[in-house]
Amino acid sequence: MNILCDRDLSSFEIKSVPVEKIVGVRRAFPNKSVFDNIKQFNEINGFDVRKMIDCLEYANKMQYKELLNSYSILPDPVDLVHIIDTDEYYLSDEHNHTTMCAMIFNAPFIKAKVYECHFNQKRIEKYHRTMNFYKEYDIAWIEKDANCNIKIVFNRNDNLYCFNYGYINIAKCFNDIVAEIEEKLISYNGAAYTYNKLPFSFLKKFYYWYSMTSKQKEYVTMPLYSENNYFNEFLIYLNKDRNRRI
Amino acid sequence: MRIDYNIDSENEEQKIYTFCGDLEKELLSIGVPIEHIEEMKKRTLKTFLF
Numbered sequence: 001m002n003i004l005c006d007r008d009l010s011s012f013e014i015k016s017v018p019v020e021k022i023v024g025v026r027r028a029f030p031n032k033s034v035f036d037n038i039k040q041f042n043e044i045n046g047f048d049v050r051k052m053i054d055c056l057e058y059a060n061k062m063q064y065k066e067l068l069n070s071y072s073i074l075p076d077p078v079d080l081v082h083i084i085d086t087d088e089y090y091l092s093d094e095h096n097h098t099t100m101c102a103m104i105f106n107a108p109f110i111k112a113k114v115y116e117c118h119f120n121q122k123r124i125e126k127y128h129r130t131m132n133f134y135k136e137y138d139i140a141w142i143e144k145d146a147n148c149n150i151k152i153v154f155n156r157n158d159n160l161y162c163f164n165y166g167y168i169n170i171a172k173c174f175n176d177i178v179a180e181i182e183e184k185l186i187s188y189n190g191a192a193y194t195y196n197k198l199p200f201s202f203l204k205k206f207y208y209w210y211s212m213t214s215k216q217k218e219y220v221t222m223p224l225y226s227e228n229n230y231f232n233e234f235l236i237y238l239n240k241d242r243n244r245r246i
Numbered sequence: 247m248r249i250d251y252n253i254d255s256e257n258e259e260q261k262i263y264t265f266c267g268d269l270e271k272e273l274l275s276i277g278v279p280i281e282h283i284e285e286m287k288k289r290t291l292k293t294f295l296f
Contacts (some may be wrong), residue, residue: 024292031290032290035287060249
């Protein structure tokens with residue numbers, strides 16, 4: 001089940017799709033260009049450097065025209081969702097590296113399993129509410145891994161903060177106090193105000209996360225996946241709670 | 247095309263991989279048109295969320 005549309009997994013057609021109509025993949029950083037996603041990436045978004053090198057190296061194994069044509073005869077077609085309403089294609093499953101390379105090399109077509117579907121307006125609205133929430137709290141994305149650990153990644157300039165339940169990894173921030181902060185936040189006991197070197201906005205996020213009950217944490221991470229109305233309830237909770245001191 | 251990536255080894259938790267050399271130059275060397283490269287620099291990606 002996906003957010004933007006309803007897809008029937010049993011119904012697909014294998015055909016060549018114009019690469020220029022592919023507007024999204026699963027692994028890339030959104031809002032970064034195709035070029036920038038290939039030029040620099042972090043495995044946190046699912047890209048694998050070995051796979052990327054393997055895919056790019058096909059450029060050294062065949063002539064350019066042969067390379068471009070090879071994407072239309074892939075032995076293992078990529079999975080694309082065709083949004084009928086907009087005539088756009090999104091990569092829905094694996095083959096992110098292959099698809100990104102087809103895009104950067106300027107391949108005209110790519111062989112794909114195509115799932116036809118329409119947008120689900122209800123889910124789109126939920127998606128936009130979620131994105132607004134991300135924007136308000138400066139969240140880059142929220143994800144769950146296979147073990148259902150929840151990871152919240154915040155934007156702050158070029159820095160990323162990764163929350164994994166009870167501990168926090170701070171990357172590339174406040175170079176002189178990173179170690180100290182990391183150590184103290186791991187053993188956080190509710191006294192976040194003592195870390196007055198941290199920016200207020202960061203403390204606020206941290207405070208909210210640790211002041212939430214498990215259920216409330218679920219509210220934060222569920223909106224993208226759930227059909228229920230927890231998200232709105234959570235926003236109400238946050239609005240009521242915003243004036244609490246930290 | 248010369249292909250390799252540098253690793254930001256200072257950050258073990260979140261390794262940043264950066265293309266060695268000039269990606270644009272390497273793409274040009276195999277025949278990718280400059281116009282297409284310019285387009286790929288502007289074309290931002292959407293994500294498809296499940």
